[in-house]
Amino acid sequence: MKPNFITEIIDEHNKIGKFSGKVHTRFPPEPNGYLHIGHAKSICLNYGLACQYNGKFNLRFDDTNPCKEEQEYVDSIIEDVSWLEAKWQEPTLYASDYFEQMHEYAVALIKKGKAYVCDLNAEQMRVYRGTLTTPGKESPYRNRSIEENLDLFERMRKGEFPDGAKTLRAKIDMSHPNLNMRDPVMYRILHAAHHRTKDAWCIYPTYDWAHGLEDSVEGITHSICTLEFENHRPLYDWFLAQLQIFHPQQIEFARLNMTYTILSKRKLLELVQSKLVSGWDDPRMPTIAGLRRRGFPAQAIRNFCDEIGVAKFNSTIDIAILEEAVRGLLNKTAQRLMAVLHPLKVVIINYPENQTEELEAINNPEDANMGSRKVPFSRELFIERDDFRENPPKEFFRLGPGREIRLRYAYFIKCVDVVKDSSGEIKELHCTYDPQTRGGNAPDGRKVKSTIHWVSAKQAQSAEIRLYDRLFMKANPDDAPEGFKANINPRSLEIITDCKLEPAIMEAKPRTHYQFERLGYFYIDEKDSIGERLVFNRTISLRDTWAKIEKVLKGRS
């Protein structure tokens, strides 16, 4: 990890012997949705620090709100953190395992006269709370006796009161300039089953009460969170000081924001529920599950997190940086293959019928260790429809009537006839090949202006290919009076059926990343590829076409 303000703080702690040189971090997700790339940043940071300082790293579910939390989310989070290869201390931890302990702490605060049971409802409490410019008003229940508070709190726990009838609040200062210090709620009544503790509890701790305690119980030394929690820190400090228990150091950093991307679980859930995407793992989603399914390697995500680093001030990262991290890695690691998305048949009229030969193709020009493979060549081939023009404009160097080009790894071919159907649509091309040019060069030294990819028809494997583009049309998806859903890119998914792939695809190991030559990086869709049916997701195009589009748009305005 590059040195940053957090490593500076830790270095300083280690110098003065705070925490006896120990570093223990954690990732504390609430299981109320799938993880996204912003969470990946937090995971890489916390786990990275633990690694760098020879420390420990916990995975702890912050499962204190039973209404929004589900086992499905717990399972997905475990899968995602594992996939990112952040290794946490066994066992996996759950805030709900500390409910009893938190309850004891609450009783201790009541006994110290530092917490009270309040009968104000949510609306009244809001009014009593005051504003940034006006002080709050003390609750009429604030001065209940310790005995009465203990009794009422016990009865809250036993389930004697309906939801919302009472709360337990910290007794701090209703005129404190920091609103978080104005007698915040610690417990609320919620008759709801919890995905782990089931019906054991009908009072649940608030985030503000629970979070600092969870870190303290686990002996977390450096409690790293996003900037929104900076002005909650005095409250966490207050709770820990009152209880006189282990006191972690909270450090706030800037959350990840990214162009063309929504990183709010609530909004991502809205996309899922309104079926604007196929699910949390839709390959257009910025979720770890979506990115994985689309073919983003975990290593590329880690490289990206490393590259952007950590900062103390919020900013927005250009999504192109993430995309470049993916291209950069896949260029070095992806297996090359030829695939034709929009097939146009080519008949090599001077090539013997029923003959097939095998040509040598390089698996990755960036990595000689990846070797080569055999590609079958025969009389009937497919090329990309786009690689032929009947009336080629001057700048078009690919195939046209009477023109000669090179088939990658194979021969020069020349188009001698264009065969059309009754509607005038081009059905196939008739070409001749020059046997002297095997491997791609002419002994007489003549040159061709382009090289195109192709697939032998007889051996070709059919597949469905899904092309993705950014899910939102605007760099800031929230920039619309109707809300972010109005900015969805209607062309974010294009499905092409009956694409033709080299037969080598059938020998591939699962989870192989491919570069389909000249087209982009592709990854098999494990969910929808069943039996004979092959589905590929385009992970990313070879070049950033958006950069070009944006340049044009800028030029116009």
Ligand code: ATP
């Ligand atoms: P919510 O609005 O539901 O609280 P959240 O994204 O904060 O959403 P958590 O489950 O609380 O969800 O997040 C777990 C951890 O991930 C927290 O420590 C949080 O600071 C961190 N985190 C969340 N979003 C980002 C982000 N965009 N960039 C960096 N870290 C993030």
Ligand code: MG
């Ligand atoms: Mg949160």
